[in-house]
Amino acid sequence: MARRYDPERSQRIIDAAIRVVGERGIAGLSHRAVAAEADVPLGSTTYHFASLDDLLVAALHQANEACKRDLDARKELADPETDLATELARLVDEMVTRDRVRTELEYELYLAALRRSAVRPIAAEWVDLMTEVIARRTDRDTARALAALADGLCLQALLTGREFDREQARVMFARLIR
Amino acid sequence: MARRYDPERSQRIIDAAIRVVGERGIAGLSHRAVAAEADVPLGSTTYHFASLDDLLVAALHQANEACKRDLDARKELADPETDLATELARLVDEMVTRDRVRTELEYELYLAALRRSAVRPIAAEWVDLMTEVIARRTDRDTARALAALADGLCLQALLTGREFDREQARVMFARLIR
DNA sequence: CATCCATGTGTACACTCGTACGCATGGTCT
DNA sequence: AGACCATGCGTACGAGTGTACACATGGATG
Numbered sequence: 533m534a535r536r537y538d539p540e541r542s543q544r545i546i547d548a549a550i551r552v553v554g555e556r557g558i559a560g561l562s563h564r565a566v567a568a569e570a571d572v573p574l575g576s577t578t579y580h581f582a583s584l585d586d587l588l589v590a591a592l593h594q595a596n597e598a599c600k601r602d603l604d605a606r607k608e609l610a611d612p613e614t615d616l617a618t619e620l621a622r623l624v625d626e627m628v629t630r631d632r633v634r635t636e637l638e639y640e641l642y643l644a645a646l647r648r649s650a651v652r653p654i655a656a657e658w659v660d661l662m663t664e665v666i667a668r669r670t671d672r673d674t675a676r677a678l679a680a681l682a683d684g685l686c687l688q689a690l691l692t693g694r695e696f697d698r699e700q701a702r703v704m705f706a707r708l709i710r
Numbered sequence: 711m712a713r714r715y716d717p718e719r720s721q722r723i724i725d726a727a728i729r730v731v732g733e734r735g736i737a738g739l740s741h742r743a744v745a746a747e748a749d750v751p752l753g754s755t756t757y758h759f760a761s762l763d764d765l766l767v768a769a770l771h772q773a774n775e776a777c778k779r780d781l782d783a784r785k786e787l788a789d790p791e792t793d794l795a796t797e798l799a800r801l802v803d804e805m806v807t808r809d810r811v812r813t814e815l816e817y818e819l820y821l822a823a824l825r826r827s828a829v830r831p832i833a834a835e836w837v838d839l840m841t842e843v844i845a846r847r848t849d850r851d852t853a854r855a856l857a858a859l860a861d862g863l864c865l866q867a868l869l870t871g872r873e874f875d876r877e878q879a880r881v882m883f884a885r886l887i888r
Numbered sequence: 889c890a891t892c893c894a895t896g897t898g899t900a901c902a903c904t905c906g907t908a909c910g911c912a913t914g915g916t917c918t
Numbered sequence: 919a920g921a922c923c924a925t926g927c928g929t930a931c932g933a934g935t936g937t938a939c940a941c942a943t944g945g946a947t948g
Contacts, residue, residue, distance in 0.1 A: 537913090563906065578906080580925090584905095639824060645869055646735075646868060652869065656869055673878055676878075680866055681862055700854075708885050741935080741936065742936095762935095762936070762937095
């Protein structure tokens, strides 16, 4: 039979799950949808992930790790030569335009965390990392507020569909920075 | 047969739907769950709301209207004698403690809006009203940022489970107000 | 009073889903 | 070489779902 012994199997299943959630939302995640997307039989998804929740957690965790790596790799955010407010405004701008799909998935994760306790730690991780990265340039309390403002601005942009005004955002970030 | 001619029927169905979403989340919304909660037969829910989406939209719309009325009724927010930053900090505090259930439902609405275009206008309405109410006390751009910060702080509190620090929030709101 | 039709009710159908489970297979270890 | 067992595969079952639809009822209308 085709494709036996596939050491990357469970990884490919996770990748497929991320694509499914990205396209149809968490509500659209099912063993069958993932199996089809990964081109593996149904039994394979249930073998590698005992329950659908396990799969969801694995997928969201991996997606979140990718986001975190990206965030960490943003040298400009850490570089004290740059203007923090400008960099944050740029970050949000890119999140709601270039990376819009991934950002939507990120917020899907957030809001799913409200109901599913298994997902909450993952969401909390993201909030914490975001705060921590910013805190390298300012104090912790301010960093938390900056992260919150960034979150709120993202959400507003995603929900209202209004165009994001980067310059105005920069001004607001600047006001928070002491 | 019992309870024929019930002019409040569709209203009671909506109320039941709100309770169901509040308790189990949007994922838990089904014709049958609502029918049971409203104590009406299954056919009744499908009669009054052709599709499940119709019911969801009606429920979220009504819940949102209630929130909006409450927000409008907050005299302190409009009263120029009060300190705006203090009032906003109090508002968020109450949202994540006393009104936590309703707030979770509000964010559930946000989540739904990300994927369902029918729900997006309802979420946008809420964002707009929030901004408008605040804009009575300051300029529009600042109001938008204040609303975004409030949203972000709410979300952080709900996700991390950390206790909300009202005083710290007040300081951050105050920094945004020019 | 006769009729109509908005409203209310119960049931049935087709579908998707999560999960369980028996069996196949072939690296790996003794 | 032979046995073992992690991994892979297909199928089946029961539960839950949205929706359609045939029928009941009784206030409103003429």
